[in-house]
Amino acid sequence: MGLLTAGLVTLLGVPVSAAAGAPAPLYVDKNDAGCSDAGSGAQAAPFCTVAAAAKVVGPGQTVRIKAGVYAEAVTVDRYGEPGRPITFDGGSDVQSSPELSKGLTLSGAAHVVVHGVRATGGVKVGRSTDVELDRMDISRGRAEAVVIGEGSTGVRLTRTRLRGAAKVEGGSRGTVLGRNLLVGVYQSALTVVDAPGTVVTNNTLEGMCGATVSVGGGSTGSAVFNNVLHTNATSVACGSAEPRVGTAVSPEAAEGTRADYNLITGEKTLAAAYTWSGTGYRTPAAFQAATGQGAHDILTASREGVGDMPGSPTIDSADPTAPGVLPSDFAGDPVADDPGVPNTGKDGGYLDRGAHEVQDGLSEVWMVIDQTYAPAGTPVEVQAVSNSQWPTTMAYEVDFGDGTAPVVTRQGNGANAVATHVYTGPCTCTVKVTAVNGVGKKVSTEKSAKVTAAGPLTAAFTTEPVLPATDSPMDGVRPLTIRVDAGSTSAPWPVERMYVDYGDGSPAQQDDTRHTYAAPGEYKVTVTVRDTKGAVSTATRSVKVDYAPSGYVATAPFRLLDTRADGTALWGGSPTAVTLPAGLSVPDHVLSGGMAAAVLNVTVTDASEDTHLSVWPSGQPRPATSNVNVRKGGTSSNTVTVPVGADGKVAAQLNSGRAALVVDFVGYYQPGIGRRFSPIAPTRLADTRAAGGALGGGQTRTVKVAGTAGIPADATAVALNLTGTGATENAHVIAYPDPAKRPATSNLNLEPGKDKSNQAIVPVGPDGTITLYTNTGSTHLILDAVGWYGKDGTALFNPTVPRRLADTRTTGKLAPGATTTVTGLPAGALGAALNVTATDSTGPGFLTAYGYGTTRPGASSLNTRPGDTVPNHVTTPVADGRVSISNSYGGSTHVITDLLGYFTQG
Structure with a gap:
């Protein structure tokens, strides 16, 4: 047991180098762009190579190696101190651990730990003392994966996977191999030559040629205990026709060497299960009778049913007092007593043979909470069960998450554990159940429980507009859509039903919290909730629904509609729906289904009489406004900015007569995107x-x-x-x-x-x-x-259902040189989109729209013509909620101003 104690200095606890006062760790990370072998090796400036760290690491210091392939041959020749080893740590996950592709050599080193590293170029230890190789993955083609020699002392190879043989030689003393998985490629799995006191305990070894474990030369006083030795039929790839043997101990090594509690497979293909001092023995009984060794060995015909699986003869049958025994197995699991298997190990022990310790399969625990939503003072019951496979009593610890002491209950395997608790106050608490089996293995699960304040069910809600996603022009959210959030409802018990009356005449919607209105306006929204106890509560509030401020998305113009192409026409008094495109319906254009307003160029031609055209959002009442005025037989066009209806369309209607309609798409406004x-x-x-x-x-x-x-x-x-x-x-x-x-x-x-x-x-x-x-x-x-x-513009556009702001036909014509002021715009408006119409003009001239109180510019907004009614889309600055429209000196005229929308600070 002295060897075991020595082997566990850093193996199973926190490395000594992590203790208080230890030197700061060194870091190696070849993938860090800032790494340098000339630096300090601090975490912020790691070394690029392991070799650089190996040259400077000191006693009690840890080298933390990040994942990656390090194509370097690393030699460690430095000394730690007793109780303050030098540690090379690759982490706990061997599958993603760093790889030393050209091998690792420890030469003249002392008090060194290597943990969690893959060495695909093999490991060699020579002239070294107190070295621990733990949780590694070592390979080296057909050559020995590990060689320990040159008089090394106290080397421990534990919980490591070897793809290739291991060899202990050259006068090495006190070497311990424990809980390893080892496959010898075209040779013996383990060869010990001239290495006294070598301990081989609890390994799973597979040899392909000769003896699976061979102890020779002067390797006296060695021990071979608790191993699983898999032998294979003689391979044609072996270097010689040496017969297959489980364990071979030469005459020179037999003195003081002990072997017991091993399991050997391949009975029918073995030349002998053992050769001891030059004599072969076919069975454990013959071996024990002749040598006094192997009294508890097992010989099986094949490896079937042998290993880390239920029913294996390795379970609970080893010697827990053997030299080199470790309290955890290859995977780090603790020694476990399978209650379904008799303890046939020494002195009734339950240690398993080989590298693995069979566990009960405990990996998951489930819980059911009878009240996941209830007022304080309500008893809450938790039932728990695990997937433990062993017929033992399970301990269940239930932490109700409110700071009270956990409730611990014990149940036989397969039975539900029950714990009850009464919360004294509201909380959103996390209930945690931990299941513990007989060997101390733990698994946990968590669920949330909402504890509410006692009181009546009281409905409450908020609303918000639903806007298209800012990063997706393909978003199909229609304008005038809102979402109802009833999360502010005071509900001691869970709400099982919610009904929303959106106040626009549509049927009340059950559990539907999103709604699109046909038109902007003020609506009374009513929310009714019912809880699981049958209580009902209602809340009502007024909600203003309007088009959202939007940015402009410029598109290459394209023709959207031309009634001349199919011989149809517009007739006075009958609206025509114009569907706005979305998605990829127009070649070379990506258009959003969430546009709030469209910018169109609308042309009316071949009119049968003097008439005008109005354009407005589909599904809404026709406004008392106009957009295009045309004479009989003439052609007239105008730009139209119009909000989009809830159905993705706009409506167009002639006042009278018949005409052809041409609509060109220019661009659109949408919340969250655009300029x-x-x-x-x-x-x-x-x-x-x-x-x-x-x-x-x-x-x-x-x-x-x-x-x-x-x-x-x-x-x-x-x-x-x-x-x-x-x-x-x-x-x-x-x-x-x-x-x-x-x-x-x-x-x-x-x-x-x-x-x-x-x-x-x-x-x-x-x-x-x-x-x-x-x-x-x-x-x-x-x-x-x-x-x-x-991108540096100042204002967003607020679409407005067309409405009339001013009409001088009720106040008198605008005289030549005179200015009229148009009011009715929001005080915060920076600009406005207007449809300005001049009619009954007495002479040719022009109108200019500009911000109220500013200097009139010399440019024109539209040209007036005697005998014609002339409209134009006008975008103008706004000041103090007002716009000035000035008439030139060409003649008097009536001016009609319709609002299409306005711009506000973004």
């Missing part, structure tokens, strides 16, 4: 009358729009007022970003003799430009910027 808007006073960017000359049919012209006139170079889109004048033919104009990809859309429809305007929001193309194109004739074009979109 913010910065309104600016109308600023002229281009005027072909002053430079460049008229744009001819079929021609293009690029205009710089970003990086000029106060618009930053990284703007993603610009809002422009596009005016055509001096057109020679009926034509259309397209504004687009990429000069190589002209879309089949239009922004402005021209007529000879008429100045016509339309606002356009155009993505910025290459080098901060946009491209202009007209299909026929020639025309002059004027571009006035009214704002830009970008």
